[in-house]
Amino acid sequence: MKRVIVFALSKPVKWVIVFALLVVLLDLGLGLVLGRIYRQSFTGDRFGLLNYALTQEPQILVLGSSRAQYQIMPSVLTKELGLTAYNAGLKGQDFLYSVMLYDLWKRRHPPPKVLVLTIDIESLIPRETEINTAHIVAPYLDESQLVREILYSGGPFRRFENLSSTYRFNGTVLSLAKHAFNRPPPSYDGFLVGAGTLDTARETGVMNALDQDRTAAEMAHVPFSPQKLAYLRALAEETARNGTRFFLVHTPIFRQDEAAHEAWVKKLQATLATMPGVKFVDLCSTTHPKLFTGPELYFNLNHLNAEGAEILTVLLAEEIKRRP
Amino acid sequence: MVFNSFAFIAFFVVVTTLFFVLPHSLRWLLLLLASCFFYMFFVPIFILILAVTIIVDYFAAISIENTSSPRKKKFFLSISIVSVCTVLFVFKYFNFFNTNFAALAAALDWNYSIAALSIALPIGLSFHTFQSLSYVIEVYRGQQKAERHFGIFALYVMYFPQLVAGPIERPQHLLYQFHERKRFNLRRLLDGLSLALWGLFKKVVVADSLAIYTDTIYNASSHHNGASLLVATYCFAFQIYCDFSGYSDIARGVSRVYGIDLMKNFDAPYLAKSISEFWTRWHISLSSWFKDYVYIPLGGNRVSLGRNSFNLIVVFLLSGFWHGANWTFIVWGALHGAYLITGRLWEIVLKRLGMIRNEAGLLRQGLAVLLTFHLVLIAWVFFRASNVTTAFDIVQRILVPSGRVFFDPILVQCALGALVVTASDWLIRRTNYWDNLDRYPVINFTTSLAMLFGISLFGVENGAQFIYFQF
Numbered sequence: 001m002k003r004v005i006v007f008a009l010s011k012p013v014k015w016v017i018v019f020a021l022l023v024v025l026l027d028l029g030l031g032l033v034l035g036r037i038y039r040q041s042f043t044g045d046r047f048g049l050l051n052y053a054l055t056q057e058p059q060i061l062v063l064g065s066s067r068a069q070y071q072i073m074p075s076v077l078t079k080e081l082g083l084t085a086y087n088a089g090l091k092g093q094d095f096l097y098s099v100m101l102y103d104l105w106k107r108r109h110p111p112p113k114v115l116v117l118t119i120d121i122e123s124l125i126p127r128e129t130e131i132n133t134a135h136i137v138a139p140y141l142d143e144s145q146l147v148r149e150i151l152y153s154g155g156p157f158r159r160f161e162n163l164s165s166t167y168r169f170n171g172t173v174l175s176l177a178k179h180a181f182n183r184p185p186p187s188y189d190g191f192l193v194g195a196g197t198l199d200t201a202r203e204t205g206v207m208n209a210l211d212q213d214r215t216a217a218e219m220a221h222v223p224f225s226p227q228k229l230a231y232l233r234a235l236a237e238e239t240a241r242n243g244t245r246f247f248l249v250h251t252p253i254f255r256q257d258e259a260a261h262e263a264w265v266k267k268l269q270a271t272l273a274t275m276p277g278v279k280f281v282d283l284c285s286t287t288h289p290k291l292f293t294g295p296e297l298y299f300n301l302n303h304l305n306a307e308g309a310e311i312l313t314v315l316l317a318e319e320i321k322r323r324p
Numbered sequence: 325m326v327f328n329s330f331a332f333i334a335f336f337v338v339v340t341t342l343f344f345v346l347p348h349s350l351r352w353l354l355l356l357l358a359s360c361f362f363y364m365f366f367v368p369i370f371i372l373i374l375a376v377t378i379i380v381d382y383f384a385a386i387s388i389e390n391t392s393s394p395r396k397k398k399f400f401l402s403i404s405i406v407s408v409c410t411v412l413f414v415f416k417y418f419n420f421f422n423t424n425f426a427a428l429a430a431a432l433d434w435n436y437s438i439a440a441l442s443i444a445l446p447i448g449l450s451f452h453t454f455q456s457l458s459y460v461i462e463v464y465r466g467q468q469k470a471e472r473h474f475g476i477f478a479l480y481v482m483y484f485p486q487l488v489a490g491p492i493e494r495p496q497h498l499l500y501q502f503h504e505r506k507r508f509n510l511r512r513l514l515d516g517l518s519l520a521l522w523g524l525f526k527k528v529v530v531a532d533s534l535a536i537y538t539d540t541i542y543n544a545s546s547h548h549n550g551a552s553l554l555v556a557t558y559c560f561a562f563q564i565y566c567d568f569s570g571y572s573d574i575a576r577g578v579s580r581v582y583g584i585d586l587m588k589n590f591d592a593p594y595l596a597k598s599i600s601e602f603w604t605r606w607h608i609s610l611s612s613w614f615k616d617y618v619y620i621p622l623g624g625n626r627v628s629l630g631r632n633s634f635n636l637i638v639v640f641l642l643s644g645f646w647h648g649a650n651w652t653f654i655v656w657g658a659l660h661g662a663y664l665i666t667g668r669l670w671e672i673v674l675k676r677l678g679m680i681r682n683e684a685g686l687l688r689q690g691l692a693v694l695l696t697f698h699l700v701l702i703a704w705v706f707f708r709a710s711n712v713t714t715a716f717d718i719v720q721r722i723l724v725p726s727g728r729v730f731f732d733p734i735l736v737q738c739a740l741g742a743l744v745v746t747a748s749d750w751l752i753r754r755t756n757y758w759d760n761l762d763r764y765p766v767i768n769f770t771t772s773l774a775m776l777f778g779i780s781l782f783g784v785e786n787g788a789q790f791i792y793f794q795f
Contacts, residue, residue, distance in 0.1 A: 012510040015769060022773060030777065132785060157330035167780045174736055 031165020034176065038139050043182040044175055045091055047136045050101060052184060053088035057109045060085035060320075062190070063098035064118030067251045070303040072116065073313040074189040080317035083113060087190030095123040096150050097134045099231045103146040104137075111242035114320060117235075118249050121216055121264050124232070126225040128154070138168035146231075153227060193306045194299035198254060220260035224271060233275055240277035245324070248272070249316060252284040252292035252308075254301045261286055281319045283312055325365035327574045328528050335362065336578060343582055344508045352475050352502055355582070359484035363447075366488075370446040373411055378478045380407045381456045382471070385463040389470040397464055404460040412453050415445055420649030448488030450646055454613055456481050459495040461617055468495045476502050483584075485575040489568070491589040491609035498586070506583035515761045516580030518772050522748075523573025525775040526566040530741035532784035534563035536734045542708055545718055549727040553718050555735070560708045561701050562742040565594065568607070576758075592749035594700070597684075597692040599663040602700060610646070614639050632668065637661040647707075652715060656706040663699055737782060 042052040060083050062072050068089025077085040088101060098117055131154035140147050141162055152158045161167050169176070239246040250265075265282060272278050285292040297308030304312055325332050339358045346354055364371050384404035388397045419440045429436035459480065462468035471477040480499050486492075541548050541556035548556070572589035579586045589609050596602035603611045615624075622635040637658065644657020674680050684692070702719065709715035752758065761768050 010510070012514060015765070016510070016514070019769065019773065023776065026773070026777065027780075135785070160330065164780055166777060170781060170783065170785060173781050174733065 027165050031168065034166065034169045034173070035139055037176050037180045038169065038172070040181050041176060041179040043184055044179040046175060047139075047172060048175075048179045048182070049088070049090055049190070050136060052188070053086065053101060053190065054105055054108055056086040056088075056190075058086035059083040059112055060114040060116065061102075061105070061112040062087040062089060062116045062118075063102060064089040064116075064249075065094045065097075065120075065123075066091040066192075066303060067120060068116070068118040069190065069192045070194045070299075071251050071309045071312050072118070072249075072316065073191050073309050075191070076310055076313035077317055077320075080314060081114075081320060085189065089118060089190065091192075092133050093136075094127075094130055095119065095228055096130050096231075097137065099235065100134065100137045100140075100144070100147045100150055102235065103144050104140055107143070111239070111244045113243075114245045114247065115235075115239055116247045116249055116316070116320075118251055119268075120250060120253070121219050121260065124224040124228045124268075125219055125222040126227075131158075135170065136172065138162060138170075141168060150231075191309070194303045194309070195305065196299050197305060198295040198298040198300060200254075200295050216257040216260040220257075220263040220267070224267070229271065232278075236275040236278045245279070245320070246277060247279050247281055247316075247320060247323075249281045250284055251312060252288075252304065254295060254298045256285045258286060279319075279323050281316065281323075283315050283319075288315070325362055327571065327578075328524060331365075340513075340581055348505045351506070352473075352479055355484070355502075356475055356479045356482065359479065359482040359487060362484040363482065363487060366447045367444065373415070373446050373449070374452060374482060376411060377408050377453065377456050378481050380404055381460050381481070382474055382477050385460050385470040385477075386472070388460070388463050401460060401464045405457065408453050408457060412449060414441070415443060415449055417645075417649045451490045451492055452481050452487060454492045454610070454646075455490075458492070458613060458617065459499075462495050468499070471495075471499055483579075485579045486586055489571045489575070490607075491572055491575065491587045492613055493587060493609065498584070501584045504583070509583065511762070512583060513581050515758075515768075516577045518577070518761065518768055519580060519758055520574045520577025521772055521775050521779075523570040523575075523577060525778055526570035526573065526745060528783035529778050530738075530745055531563050531566035531570055533734050533737045533741060533782070534559040534566070536784070537732055537738055538563055538708070540732065541730065542710075545709070545714060548730060550721040550723070550725040551727055552730040554722045554725060555729050557701055557705055557708070557718075557722065558742075559735075559738055561594070561697075561704050562738070562745065564704065564707070565590070566741070566745055592753045594697050594746065595693055595750060595753070596696050597689055598696055599660065599667055599699060602696055603660070603664075610643065614643055618642060629668070629672070633665045636664050636668075640664070651712045652706045652709055655712055655715070656703050659703040659706065663703075741782075 038047065039051060041048045042055070043049075058074070060074070060077050060081070062068050062074065062077075062085065066089065068087060069091055070089075072087055072089070074085035074087050077083065088098075088105075090097060095117075102115070131151065135151065137147055138151060141151065151162065236246060238244075261284065269280065272280055283292075291297065291311060292304075292308075297304050297311065299305035325335060335358070339354065342354055343351055360371060363374065381404050384400045387400040391397055391400070422438055422440055426436055426438075428434075459468065459471075459477075463470050471480065476499070479502055480493075480495065483493075483498070538556050538560045541552050542560070545553060569590040576586045576588070587609055589607060591605040591608065593602055593606035596605050619635055619639045622638065623631055624635065625632050627635070640657040640661030641654060642657070643660070644653040644655070647653040647656070671680070705718050705722070706712065706715045709718055755764070757764065
């Protein structure tokens with residue numbers, strides 16, 4: 001009977017059926033192959049470092065954006081505190097990526113003794129672009145409810161897009177081809193060196209030329225995202241439950257808007273007052289004007305160079321020592 | 325609502341389903357309501373501007389047809405042209421003239437102060453204004469009967485696939501198609517979807533990845549060297565082509581699903597062997613509009629060389645100005661006009677020397693393509709730069725390359741994308757592929773599959789807006 005129905009179909013209808021079947025099969029097949037390669041890639045400056053971080057089991061885990069990656073030196077933390085450390089910060093990412101990474105990480109390892117999360121003036125406000133860049137976590141969608149929740153919150157069609165197994169690898173294929181099956185050297189601890197010293201004229205020129213979305217003064221007064229605050233609270237409660245010391249660290253930028261900073265810290269501290277166990281560490285030109293005001297310790301407007309990173313990490317280690 | 329969004333896909337599925345479910349008598353209404361919804365998705369209030377254009381031109385055309393007096397015909401035509409051009413002037417050009425008059429007055433020490441208008445430019449204003457104008461002019465010329473069905477005429481101006489970025493249709497080609505009874509045809513639907521998919525591929529895989537590099541360099545042009553600026557200009561040349569032709573292909577593909585044929589707007593322009601050939605392949609609907617309604621009425625090329633040069637420069641200055649109220653576009657148009665005049669002179673010199681050959685060799689053809697492309701490339705610098713001074717600075721620095729190219733990994737995807745598009749253009753043109761899809765079912769099947777996965781894996785999510793929406 002079925003045979004008769006198939007032959008009764010017109011040629012275009014048959015093409016459509018075969019096309020649809022092939023799309024589904026190829027999507028599943030390609031997704032499977034790409035997934036295998038993806039999880040065996042540990043280098044590059046995007047998902048490879050996410051994968052590699054998931055294989056590490058340090059006592060101090062550092063999370064955050066490029067502000068963590070360029071500015072917190074695990075080797076210095078180990079030297080100062082006698083605990084193993086790994087920096088899982090990643091350029092272009094921020095709070096939501098860190099929350100997802102920690103959720104994946106804790107499924108593989110026991111809780112760390114210390115969790116450090118870098119945070120800045122835009123980390124907790126709602127930002128559409130943040131979910132777009134965090135899409136590199138999409139291959140882990142099936143593994144974590146939290147990853148699904150965050151990635152699907154980016155728009156009404158996100159759930160639909162991610163039904164496709166290949167779409168989860170959107171924008172990663174060329175990078176996969178380059179980094180497949182690569183591993184970093186055994187001494188790699190996640191820290192990225194920012195070389196050189198800030199050329200203020202050039203960097204300020206570039207920043208002015210690029211049309212920045214919002215200024216610090218504007219961002220300081222944007223209410224925090226309820227979604228992000230809920231994740232921060234959950235993280236605080238979980239670390240408190242597991243005996244992990246949780247440090248929220250603000251790091252310096254060149255020419256910080258002091259008024260904006262003051263408003264933001266006030267707002268943040270009021271929020272953190274309802275989250276016991278979270279220790280806020282503010283290390284910037286307001287708290288350390290002699291160190292972080294001049295351009296010598298920066299390599300660009302937002303990041304310290306290696307020398308600055310070492311000084312910052314020593315200060316952070318002192319705070320970790322001082323605040324049990 | 326933009327074509328490269330899931331919102332549009334959902335909209336298209338609903339409209340298409342209803343289109344084939346509803347009887348023929350209600351389809352124009354469905355398409356008109358869908359077009360209103362589509363347009364109002366951007367800035368709802370701007371629909372009123374469209375309404376003014378539609379009402380004025382509807383009655384102007386009928387009045388032209390109803391009167392036998394040439395003077396009255398001219399009067400109604402003038403009313404139409406003046407009113408739609410006034411709308412265009414207020415929204416698009418007022419601030420430009422105002423700023424330049426203010427600068428001139430300041431230089432001459434005159435007292436001039438009229439405040440700038442703080443109004444946004446309605447999306448696609450120049451496109452539907454020109455489409456509506458062509459209708460009234462054709463009625464005036466007696467080439468087109470005035471449309472008595474107000475809804476159908478409104479649909480002609482507002483038809484959503486080509487409402488915001490063309491092709492700028494002619495009434496003789498489009499209007500009658502809205503009256504035709506269309507039956508559901510699965511093959512036609514699949515052909516339309518394949519064409520739309522190709523357009524979407526060009527937009528999200530090629531144009532949007534090229535935009536990342538172009539924007540990085542051009543938005544901070546003074547901080548990049550000549551080599552990087554040159555690469556960024558190559559990127560922009562392909563970006564604007566893939567962006568605009570991608571839009572046109574989606575528009576044509578979507579329209580083909582409803583059985584409505586829109587004109588071809590691009591025909592492998594970067595394979596043109598001269599600037600005059602380039603303009604028969606690039607934004608064909610606009611260049612033919614200027615040819616029919618400006619160039620030929622001015623005398624075209626059946627005049628003296630001097631007058632012909634004048635005609636060319638007028639047409640291309642207008643074309644530049646059509647794109648935007650900025651000196652960069654005017655210089656861009658002037659450059660193309662200058663290229664064409666130089667080409668004419670060169671042709672005359674060759675003719676006098678008896679050096680014109682009918683058949684050029686492959687090498688000569690290749691060199692001609694390269695030369696034409698690079699002339700177009702220089703003009704693109706002015707089109708993309710934020711102002712004329714920056715554009716001249718960029719050209720100057722490109723001509724003296726220095727240092728290494730700023731490398732971004734996206735350049736690999738850009739280069740591959742540009743290569744795929746150029747090779748495909750050559751094949752599409754050679755085989756007249758989109759009009760002969762029934763001859764290549766397997767190729768169409770395979771390429772559609774490849775494009776779908778190409779978009780899924782390489783498409784730039786939340787990419788840039790279509791460039792031509794701003795015009």
